[in-house]
Amino acid sequence: MTAFLGNILGGLLKFIYDMVSMIGTEPANFSFYAMAIIITTVIFKLILLPVSLHQSKSSKKMNEIQPKMKEIQTKYKNDPQTAQAKMAELYKEHKYNPASGCLVLLIQLPIILAFFKVMGNPTTFAFKDPAVYEAMNKTFFWIKNLNNPDPYLWGLPLLAAATTYLQSVTMTSANTDPQAQATQRMMNMFLPIMIFMAARGFAAGLALYWVISNIFSIIQQIISNKSLGKIKEEN
Template structure:
């Protein structure tokens, strides 16, 4: 247990300093422009600023996630072929599948990488605000004065340190917490649903990858809904803002750079065609509807029918009568 605690400390301590530094920097910025440093609005804006900073830093990982997800979708027909061929041999199937991933430059775990990296950041922020700032204890760059400021910060009379479970009978706190939990859950579901309905080819809607996406579609919202009732109001603002960023970022990618063979790609082609026609530009071949030229069918060769012996005799006509040979043996 002690060893696990040491490992956790090695991971979390640097995150405490990084996250608190960004949070305090945003808090200082809003204070410098004349806002009340002890107001709940400044703390909420600082948390939103922290969220935007974290998500901007994760853009390269998001790009990698998009590429990996697209590759996973495109190679699904080949994965199915391998399953049919090596379904009886799990070890060989695993080897051939990993070989396919390597040849196509696909990392099956890259789609979960941004989420996996965000979880320690979220946990660090949760512990900073819930375990330290909410109790008036300083941690990392959050001094005791800043912790005391957060401890008493309110937004429209709602303490930012409050949770749905620790509302102490305050109906307003419970309503605001419930709204943020629903928003957090709905944005998570909408983002995953948007990916599956618009940016996945028909071939990718079945098989292990599709099952994984469906699992995320229904499990993640439930996890966030159950866990959200224990999050402070301030932390709910962080996660809801992060989900809104994800939804908007994914919408932009799906709209402007859809995966091949998807409904989003078809919609983009139609938009490009309409835009080109509106401005009087010639429609590019790939945007125009494909014209299928009907080639005339080659005349079928008729096989000769098999005739009977009598029919062949009739078609050949009567045979010529041979001339009689002259008597005497030789012709004069």
């Protein structure tokens, strides 16, 4: 599945590169390849936008009903059948599907993995002629070749970690219970560190994809949070 999707996304990257390379003279420090990665990432995120918005709404709904779920769990802790029935009533009343979050993840995951395949193996999925790919300019400001890891820790690895942290923060709700908040805080610290360490060994093109993807998600989440907040106030 990921190979099939990789060919599709690789074809999109190649198409965008061909279109961008027709605009004129290539800037010395901002290659057409870097532009193609950025544009393809934005298009990729736009394709997933309906799924991401559904996930945001589902998470918001989950946080809203979580206090009532805790009440049911506490009140019927010795009666699992009644607790299950009350949970089902609560889900129906608030039109919440507990499986929706998993479904969204199952839809997104193969596409994300496929995009990682494309960025990690561009000559397999996008640029079929290795000689042509090797001859391409792959600069991105301070990075001479996006095929190689960023030579500076303060560059894309740090940006990847920082944007991962900001994305996690924007997705954190104040309505979650204390235990969930503690877990979220730990993840907010651990995940950026993990991404920073991984990005040091990534091809810089992958790290660039990750940074642009995170920035898009942060903006999307901020807009979504404001929109969902307004809807809640109107109701």
